[in-house]
Amino acid sequence: MKRQTMYFRMITSSLIRRHSRMLVALLAVAIGATILSGLVTIYYDVPRQMGQEFRSYGANLILVPSGDKAAFRLEAVERAADFIPPGDIVGIAPYRYETLKINEQPFMAAGTDLDEVKKTSPYWFVSGEWPVNDGAVLIGQEVAGLIRLSPGDTITATGTSADGGSFSHDFTVSGIVQTGGTEEDFIFMSLLDLESLMGNDGELDVVECSISASQTALEDIVGQISENVEEVTPRLVKRVTQSEGTVLTKLQALVYLVTVVVLILTMVCVATTMMAVVAERRKEIGLKKALGAANKSIVMEFLGEGLFLGGLGGLLGVVLGFVFAQTVSMNVFGRSISFQPLLIPVTMVVSIVVTGLACLIPVRSATDVDPAVVLRGE
Structure with missing residues (x-):
């Protein structure tokens, strides 16, 4: 069995065994990616939609x-x-x-x-x-x-x-x-x-x-x-152009603010979940270290789990984000929006990066596990 295949099986098996906690983390990442994808879609489409609305004012x-x-x-x-x-x-x-x-x-x-x-x-x-x-x-x-x-x-x-x-x-x-x-x-x-x-x-x-x-x-x-x-x-006609510019600036600032807040909350949720996973697996980590596992392999295993969740959550977020943006556009502007293919890699990369950053503290605590203390049951 190839090393990459074995590594992938270890990650997926670990996620499946702890599906309840990992589902919470996956849900947090998917929600964050949905908001990110949806708001970015709206961000780029709002000028067009608002421009069409303002054209009705003359x-x-x-x-x-x-x-x-x-x-x-x-x-x-x-x-x-x-x-x-x-x-x-x-x-x-x-x-x-x-x-x-x-x-x-x-x-x-x-x-x-x-x-x-x-x-x-x-x-x-x-x-x-x-x-x-x-x-x-x-x-x-x-x-x-x-x-x-x-x-x-x-x-x-x-x-x-x-x-x-x-x-x-x-x-x-x-x-x-x-x-x-x-x-x-x-x-x-x-x-x-x-x-x-x-x-x-x-x-x-x-x-x-x-x-x-x-x-x-x-x-x-x-x-x-x-x-x-x-x-x-x-x-x-300044009363039209300035009003349009002011509204767009405020809407875009709101999109930035909401996106940042949602990504921070996603990081907190993922970090909390991964900390709980590390606490559950202290004996497993101690046993691996006692058998000769290096800190690098421990880090790669936990980061792999987190990045896998980030990629999967980002993929779900792309689909759900477009549905979210379409719903908002139809209810607010009464017009449909176009799908932006570039959002697929952007959303997935951002989700993976956010998840990776959220895993840093839990991974650090995993490398601090002392095998002798853990295996004595302390």
Whole structure:
């Protein structure tokens, strides 16, 4: 029989004979590994989940005309968008504002891409339907209340175009916008509809961008756009980006704290269990020493038992940790998470190291056993 095979059989036999105590140690390691694996999975997935949640609060980056310019062209927006990773773009909604008259009363009209607005401003509540055809508009609740409009009504917009000519055009009210903010004072229509009335095609006043990225990444994007696109000035919406960064920092700090506390408790539990095992096996250790066993072989045997428990507990923790993280994510964010294969070796290595450190004191006490004293029954 090979030496390694014999060593493995000694370890497994010892664990089986003392299965009740070893089960407690294995359970402690598995719980610690579960918390470690689960929290690390959540740690890496929380920025993505939180980023998606914060996107429901509106845009986190806006583009405005640079310098003294009153507007900028759509081509400048396209160049600026090249500096945003395509996978991070949630939505980019351009806006152009003009004054129109309805029933001889002036109102501010906003021409935009309404499909993109759904992405950048998902918090809008629309009574009725979003416009799907040309000639349909969304009316802010304040405007609708002022001139008593309901979904399905027809309005006539009049005004003066950029070339000095007058216009009159009928629109159908598709829905009423409720946000609790300034949007309720506007009339929203497609950018093409507004351009057909006012002229000056391609001119924009502001662009709202919703980007799924960290504050650091957003600051890098702002810097690149500022350096390379002269026509626009990028600005971060600080009330969104700073809140997101603050929440993420606190959540990640909590993950660190809980993980450290759980690993310390795991070490204490494993060390206590191994101390009890050493106390039970004092006569066995004394007999081995009396027969010529070196301290090194005693140390290797106990460390082998501890490391075996650490590896097995770590493997269980990987599986249970993913289940734990998935449950937390579904209940908190309502979204599933992806499994990180790198967690398998990381969790097992950490579990083995923690178990090995926990076994140091019990192993030290095992080497201090005096065969003469133990075999006399003292």
